[in-house]
Amino acid sequence: MNTHALYSSLGLAWQLLRRDLHERHAGMLLGTWWWLVQPLILLGLYTWVFGAVLQLRFAPHDVSNNFSYAHYLFAGLVVFNAFSEVLTRAPTCISDRRDLLLNTPLPLWILPLLPVASSIVLEWLGLAVLVGVLLISGHASWSLIWLYWPLLLVRLVLSLAASYSLACLGVFLRDLRQIMPAFLTVLLFITPILYPLHSVPADYRAWYDWNALGHLVQAYRSMLFEANLKAALLMSLLFLASVLLGFAALLFQILAPRVRFAL
Amino acid sequence: MSVAINLQQVNLQFRHYAKPTEVLLEWLLRKPRHQVFHVLQDINLSLEQGGSLGVVGDNGAGKSTFLRVLAGNLPISSGICEIKGKRSALLELGSGLQPEATGIENIRLGLALRGLTAKQVEIYLPQVESFAELGDFIHRPLKQYSSGMMVRLGFAIATVIEPDILIIDEALSVGDQYFQKKSLDRMQAILHKGASLVFCSHNLYQVRELCQQAIWLEKGRIRMHGCAQQVVDAYQDAVRARQAHIKPSFQVTHQGQPSLLDVILLDGKVFTTQQRFSVQVTFDRAGYEAQNVHVGVVIRRNDDIQCYGISTLHDKVELDSSSQISQVRFVLDQLPLLSGEYCLEVWLIDETGLHVFDARERCCHFRVQQQDQTQGIGLSWMAHRWEVEAVT
Numbered sequence: 001m002n003t004h005a006l007y008s009s010l011g012l013a014w015q016l017l018r019r020d021l022h023e024r025h026a027g028m029l030l031g032t033w034w035w036l037v038q039p040l041i042l043l044g045l046y047t048w049v050f051g052a053v054l055q056l057r058f059a060p061h062d063v064s065n066n067f068s069y070a071h072y073l074f075a076g077l078v079v080f081n082a083f084s085e086v087l088t089r090a091p092t093c094i095s096d097r098r099d100l101l102l103n104t105p106l107p108l109w110i111l112p113l114l115p116v117a118s119s120i121v122l123e124w125l126g127l128a129v130l131v132g133v134l135l136i137s138g139h140a141s142w143s144l145i146w147l148y149w150p151l152l153l154v155r156l157v158l159s160l161a162a163s164y165s166l167a168c169l170g171v172f173l174r175d176l177r178q179i180m181p182a183f184l185t186v187l188l189f190i191t192p193i194l195y196p197l198h199s200v201p202a203d204y205r206a207w208y209d210w211n212a213l214g215h216l217v218q219a220y221r222s223m224l225f226e227a228n229l230k231a232a233l234l235m236s237l238l239f240l241a242s243v244l245l246g247f248a249a250l251l252f253q254i255l256a257p258r259v260r261f262a263l
Numbered sequence: 264m265s266v267a268i269n270l271q272q273v274n275l276q277f278r279h280y281a282k283p284t285e286v287l288l289e290w291l292l293r294k295p296r297h298q299v300f301h302v303l304q305d306i307n308l309s310l311e312q313g314g315s316l317g318v319v320g321d322n323g324a325g326k327s328t329f330l331r332v333l334a335g336n337l338p339i340s341s342g343i344c345e346i347k348g349k350r351s352a353l354l355e356l357g358s359g360l361q362p363e364a365t366g367i368e369n370i371r372l373g374l375a376l377r378g379l380t381a382k383q384v385e386i387y388l389p390q391v392e393s394f395a396e397l398g399d400f401i402h403r404p405l406k407q408y409s410s411g412m413m414v415r416l417g418f419a420i421a422t423v424i425e426p427d428i429l430i431i432d433e434a435l436s437v438g439d440q441y442f443q444k445k446s447l448d449r450m451q452a453i454l455h456k457g458a459s460l461v462f463c464s465h466n467l468y469q470v471r472e473l474c475q476q477a478i479w480l481e482k483g484r485i486r487m488h489g490c491a492q493q494v495v496d497a498y499q500d501a502v503r504a505r506q507a508h509i510k511p512s513f514q515v516t517h518q519g520q521p522s523l524l525d526v527i528l529l530d531g532k533v534f535t536t537q538q539r540f541s542v543q544v545t546f547d548r549a550g551y552e553a554q555n556v557h558v559g560v561v562i563r564r565n566d567d568i569q570c571y572g573i574s575t576l577h578d579k580v581e582l583d584s585s586s587q588i589s590q591v592r593f594v595l596d597q598l599p600l601l602s603g604e605y606c607l608e609v610w611l612i613d614e615t616g617l618h619v620f621d622a623r624e625r626c627c628h629f630r631v632q633q634q635d636q637t638q639g640i641g642l643s644w645m646a647h648r649w650e651v652e653a654v655t
Contacts, residue, residue: 004378004380005378007380008375008378008380011375011379011380011381011384012372012375014375014381015368015371015372015375015384016372018368018371019361019364019368019372022368023363023364099358099359100359100361100376102331102336102358103331103354103355103358103359104336104359104376105334105335105336105376106376169287171283172283172284172286172287173283173284173287174283254290255287255290257338258286258290261277261278261279261280261286261297262280262283262286
């Protein structure tokens with residue numbers, strides 16, 4: 001593919017993304033504010049139920065802990081929401097654009113990029129709020145500016161793997177779009193987002209090692225609250241995510257020519 | 264001149280699956296689980312740069328699929344499909360446009376889809392806006408547009424980048440007269456700049472006017488390929504022949520429209536000036552009252568000059584009212600036409616003369632020969648006399 005074609009394809013992806021972001025909340029009273037309002041409502045709800053009612057604490061051993069339950073929860077939710085954006089949108093991202101695919105030379109490979117791109121927007125909005133809060137209370141470290149990018153890279157490779165495989169499978173398995181919300185609820189509870197990992201009884205702890213998202217959430221928290229980059233963990237996560245992305249790309253390549261028959 | 268479009272033995276099959284899941288199962292189990300439809304078969308065609316190609320055919324003949332292949336939206340199953348240059352397509356009404364998006368957003372998307380970078384899109388945006396002439400509607404979502412407005416927008420997007428190959432589907436006929444004229448002018452201007460045009464329309468007149476060559480598609484194959492005039496004529500003949508074969512049944516006729524069943528010349532196809540000429544028109548009143556259905560006949564020379572036209576309405580002829588299917592003969596005892604190639608137009612009109620039930624254009628071709636120049640020159644013999652007198 002020559003550079004001009006790549007350029008115009010990316011331009012096209014940009015136009016589609018713009019439409020996508022705008023269309024989601026167009027005509028609603030709060031409009032684009034829904035991007036913030038929705039996660040904040042959930043944050044408030046979870047903080048009240050788990051922090052105030054159930055009295056969960058994330059760092060009980062640390063006496064001089066500056067961060068509350070809400071901080072940890074919010075950090076976890078930012079990653080989780082970004083990821084769930086990919087998982088819910090990816091299965092329909094191709095079939096939603098049936099008309100464009102059949103009537104215009106729209107390249108198929110652009111479409112799974114869109115859920116990933118909008119997840120970045122979501123993540124950045126969330127992080128902006130969180131870092132804003134940290135700055136006000138004087139707990140933000142300037143090193144976050146460069147510590148963040150390796151984490152984002154791992155998160156994106158993982159999201160791309162999920163997006164490409166779900167996007168092409170979603171065309172043929174229409175059930176996926178029904179399954180995803182239920183799966184996400186399960187994922188939210190089996191990942192240490194609402195509760196700290198150390199509160200999990202030792203018997204179950206081994207299962208948690210298999211949850212890549214859980215590791216990623218932990219890495220985000222260490223980065224945000226301790227300015228600590230867990231390099232070894234990130235490298236292995238990146239390796240895993242790259243292998244998954246390889247498989248996803250292969251699957252996409254095999255299924256892409258057949259997509260037309262199922263639209 | 265270089266070749267812009269080169270198709271060799273192009274086949275296109277479409278696979279039909281009962282459910283989307285079947286596609287996945289087929290891949291996993293390695294066993295065919297689909298029915299094959301041959302949408303296009305054995306298409307061979309080449310169009311030179313700057314050439315124009317009309318596409319005619321019945322619904323479902325594969326015209327739209329053919330245009331999609333040319334537009335690069337559909338991969339072919341086998342054969343060679345080479346298309347040189349930037350192409351831009353305006354396919355069926357509203358396709359490729361987003362109903363929820365505003366006009367402006369659709370322009371941006373449409374231009375990006377045609378391979379423009381973000382910078383180029385902003386350059387062309389005002390041009391599309393001014394050509395489409397949609398006023399404030401350009402900022403409203405497309406679902407509020409009328410079909411004519413949709414065509415304006417679609418056409419403006421498709422033609423603004425001045426493609427090397429312009430592909431237009433029948434959509435145009437929806438626009439109003441003003442915009443149809445404007446868009447035809449634009450198409451002609453693009454053609455004059457050396458671009459190629461592929462044009463598909465049920466408006467056969469436009470196909471004939473705009474295109475040099477044409478193809479007639481039938482059941483996914485090229486039935487005829489040649490100069491536009493010939494192909495369109497042949498297609499029209501076939502459509503008429505088919506209409507004539509439909510035997511009227513009395514249960515349906517009273518709901519249907521009166522139609523021409525047959526038009527024949529009774530005295531051969533070659534005439535001599537002053538000879539008897541007659542044409543017999545058979546038609547079906549389809550339940551209409553006899554006084555509400557009239558027959559008109561126009562004689563045209565092959566350079567499109569109307570020689571004479573008259574109808575039973577204007578001559579106040581009473582048609583037969585005893586049966587649904589009646590005949591009327593138009594007779595000239597002494598044909599005044601001079602030598603030339605002629606044909607007929609036959610019209611079935613209502614009692615106001617404004618509504619046309621059915622028509623046959625360019626039918627019953629016939630030739631007129633003169634014995635010699637003593638019958639004069641020109642179009643028609645005119646009743647005349649010479650008056651001679653001496654001037655003193």
